Structure formats: C-alpha cells, structure tokens
Amino acid sequence: MAAAPRRSPSTSKSAIPQLSWRSPQPAPVVLVSGPEDVCAERATATLRDYLRAEDPSLEVSDLRADDYVAGSLLGVTSPSLFGEPRLVRVTGVEKCSDAFLSEALSYLAQPQEGATLVLRHTGATVRGKKLLDAIRAGTGGGVEIACPAIKRDSDKFDFAAGEFRAAQKRIVPTALRTLVSAFADDVTELAAACQQLISDVPGDITDQIVERYYGGRVETSAFTVADTAIAGRYGDALIALRHALASGADPVPLVAAIASKLRTMARVAGHRESSAALAARLGLKDWQVDRAKRDLAGWNEASLSGAIQAAARADLEVKGGSRDPVFSLERLVTVIATRAPYAS
Template sequence: MPTAPRRPASRGGARTASAIPQISWRSPQPAPVVLVSGPEDVCAERATAGIREFLRAEDASLEVSDLRADDYTSGSLLTLTSPSLFGEPRLVRVGGVEKCSDAFLTEALAYIEAPQDGATVVLRHTGSSVRGKKLLDAIRSGTGGGIEIACPAVKRDSDRFDFAAGEFQTARKKIAPVALRALVGAFSDDLTELAAACQQLISDVPGDITEQIVERYYGGRVETSAFTVADTAIAGRYGDALVALRHALASGADPVPLVAAIASKLRTMARVAGIRESSASLAARLGMKDWQVDRARRDLTGWNEASLGLAIQAAARADAEVKGASRDPVFAVERLITIIATRAPYGA
C-alpha cells in the first residue's frame, strides 16, 4: 500500500488539529480506518468508490459490506472485519456516523484501538451533528492508523467552478472556459446534477468541449439559468433579460436564488470597479479567480458609480421582498431587472 501524503498545515483553527494524513477525495486510498467527513455527499461517494476500486484492483476477491451506525446490531463491525476462511480483504462502509447509536460508538472506539488485519473501515460522518465526536477525535489523534478525506460543502460559485474544472482535469479532458462557465451556471443549484453533467460530457464527447456542445446538451438549462438572467440584464439587454426571466420562472426557478445570483454579480463588479491592478494580483487579494475579475471588468462596461450603486440598492430591496417583505416576489424581480437593464430608477 502506498504511503499516505503528509497532512497539510491546519488553517484558521476551524476544528481540532488532526494528527493523521488528510487525503483529497479525488485521489483516495485505503487505510485501516478511513474517516470521510463533511457534508458534500457527491465528493464522499466518489471517495468511497475510489477506495473500493483501489482495493479491488489489488485483489479481485475483495469482500464489500455496508453498515448503518444509527441502526446498528451489536457485534456487526467485528464480525464483518474478521478474517474469513480464505483470508480475502474486507471493505466495510459505515454510514450515518453523525447519528450513531451508543452500541456502535462503544464498539467503534474499541475497534480502532486494534483494527483487523486486511480490513478497511470507511466511516462516513456528514458533520451535521456533534454525535460521534469522541470517535472522530480518537481517529484524528492517530488511533487506528487512519486517514481523513474531507468533503466540505461546495457553496460559492468559485467552488462550483473549481469542482467542475477538476472533473475535466481528472479526466484529462479540455473544456473551453466559456463552456465551463455556462455548464456551472446551468447547474448552479445542484452539485449532484453538475457532477452528472460533467461526466456525461466526458464520456460522450470525443474531443474538446466547446460552448456549442454545452448548449446542445443542456441548452434548456443554460437558457433559463439565473446567471443568464443576470448577464443579459447587466449587459443592458432589457428585452432579452425579461424573456430570460420569464423562461426561468416558467421552468420553475425560484425568485430567491435569481435575486441572489444577480446580487452576487453586482457585488463582484463593485469589488473590482476602479481598481487598476492585474487580474491575477487582484484576484489573489480578493480571494477570487482570475476569470471572475476579468468577467466583472467586462460587465462594468457602460456602468458608473451612480448606476452601480442604484442597482445594488435595488438588489437589496428585491432580496428582502422575495424573502417575504412583498406579496408579489415575481414583480420584485421584474422591477430589479428593469432597473439594472435600463440603469435608471424604476419608472424613470
């Protein structure tokens, strides 16, 4: 078994420092005990599947078993990890550790003190509760010779962009930046669907992936995405923005994320407005990506301080209205689109 990479330095003290190696979910590897932590199920599933493939490549006779820590029968963990008559390697996948029973917690703590030879136990903890913290702390202290695969939430646009870019990089597949952005925008509210879309393009398209290919596969999603509405309004294309908005609403889009997407783009524009600095250095200083800075600068064409301030105020008002301050959230979004696209007060 290859040696696990060294653990990166702890950042910000968000949790207790870990004494065990931290492994990327994109390049998982087995260990006697593997803690798969964090809320992002897509990444966790990839990590667990990667460990299974790794072990099966070493020995096709691998025995795979599943347990639930929250519906646990005493003795199950030891039974499934104990050597069989023919000594096949064992992989035991344990879900629901964040809701584990007392019986599981007691037996898991005892198990990691003396893991079974030839067994790999993968413990999935979403972090949704502190249940099982004693077990997590013991694993992170180094007990059991374990490793940790962190699967943090993918929430920000830049995180989703990085996730999708990583899908294509891992597959050694080229995708045009504008195509990648369109794909991420089309599935901005569901990482599982974004992952599936990436994999479909990777498996179906023999060459490089262009914007035209993304539009052919997911044109309906791209046309009605929140960022398409935002882009057309910010570009001053009032008629196109209203059409895109109506398509989005007719497709079931919720006004809340629509306004959130628009507000996000306006805030990014405000952050880069008037700053004479290279895209790379500004992006690094603001915690953004180069492409985000470049896009925001292009979006600022035709805008000035007064019109941008007016749009940001309108977005704040619309945000409150679509969250309950108004009886007509659709009108609130339409008014926001009008103010942004015309760059003038509503009704002016």
C-alpha cells in the same frame, strides 16, 4: 492511487496522513470527514474499486452507526474461512449510538488484518468526537480524507474543472463557466452533469455542446437575463426574461442570479489590484474578476447602488412581498438595463 499523502493546513494537528478525496489510499481505518457527500461518495467508491482491482474476492459490507446492532463491527471485519479482504463502510458516525462508539474505539486498538474500515462523519454534530480524536491521534493506523463544503463559486468552478482534468477531457473555459452556472445550486447535479459530458462527448466539450445538453436549465437562463441587462441591452434582456419565464423559470433564482452578479461588480469596483491579487483576496477566480471589470463599463457608484437596492426589493417581492412577481422582475430588468433611478 500512488500519490504521496499530504497534510491539510486545516488539520495540521492531526497525526495521520491527510488525503485528497480525488486520490484516496486504503488503510486499516479511513476517516472520511466533512459535509460534501458527493466527494465522500467518490472517495469511498474509488477505494472500493482499488481494493477490488487488487483482489476481486473483496467482501463489501455496510453498517449504520446510528442504527447499530451490537457485535456487527467485529462480525463483518473478522477473517472468513478463505481469508478474503473486507471493506466495511460505516455511515452516520456523526449520529452514532453508544454501542457503536464503544466497539469502534475497541476496534482501533486492534484492527483486523485484511480489513479496511471506512468511517463517514459529516461533521454535522460533535457526536463521535472521541472516536475521531483517537483516529487522528494515530490509533488504528488510519488516514483522513477531508470533504469540505463546496459553496463558493470559485470552489464549484475548481470542482468542475477537476472533474474534466481527472478524466483527461478538455472543456473550453466559457463552456465550463456556463456549466457551473447551470448547476450553481447543486454540487451533486453538477458532478452528474460533468460525468455525463465526459461519458457522452468523444472530443472537446464546447459552448455549443453545453448549450445543447443544459441550455434549458433555469440557472443558465437566469445568467443570460443578468448578462444582457447589465450590458445595457434592454430589449434583449426583456426577451431573455420572457423566454426564461415561458420555459418555466422560477422568479426567485432569476433575481438571485442578477443580485449575485451585481454584488460581484460592487466588490470589484474601485480596486486597482491585479485580477489575480484581487481574486485571491475576495475568494473569486481570475475570470470572475475580469468579467466583473468588463461588466462595470458604463456603470458608476450611483447607478450600481441603485441597481443593488432594486435587486433587494425585487428579491423581497418575488418571495411573497408582491402579488405580481413577474412585474417585479420586469421592473428590476428595466432599472438595470436602462440605469434609470428606481421607480416606486
């Protein structure tokens, strides 16, 4: 909580401090902006815990800016008889009503002493821009906590690594990669999985522990199929595919996992830069580049191009273009594992 405020390059025009969602600080007005709800919720909860630790009598109130009753903001921020500190959390600012917008702008001119007003704006619309501009101009003595979307694999890896680092918990790199792969489509579930391992496991978190907890995840099975096929282990790849399907895996994410690894290989192929330089330029992690370089062993431009085309066709077929998606998957695995030309 004592970390010094820092300015984000993306909000360099802002006149107020830009804080990390991992180390928020209270202020009369706190703008929590950006689409990543899991980060926004974490930041808001941390603020609540900090304020409550300072004074257990903290009063917490919640308002919706899009379903707002006139006068509510002043009512919940005004001092009570005994002067307890107040935390007011407002959601839906990106859909705020005219009444809320008007009262919030008036509030900025004279924030209530002892109150912390947290405004959540996802950035989904430009609604409330006048309010955001006023806060960022310094009206109200606010701070901003940015919660940008976590979409790229490297962002998800950094997020998960940060979860364990914040808890002073060690997880071996390969276990972390497996965990991120297991929850590649849902950052909220990834956050919950990290917290479960932090809470449950007394020592270091190993590959075996992650496999025991989350080995049945569809995405983990998908990357196992992809890894064995790309390595040319045809028999193992078919066994892994059948195991994944028998465990209830959906063909769509299976194809997506294979296609994702092939695309990374294609992006890395032919470059002579260091892993660090190439990773920085492509928006990947060093280990992703190193893995792609290892995966490229035994591949050439023609076989990689053919595999990518096969993955594109399989993606179409498992999404309704074929009456037998399992056959489409098996044919894709065959093309990749054998490096054979695509058979129509």
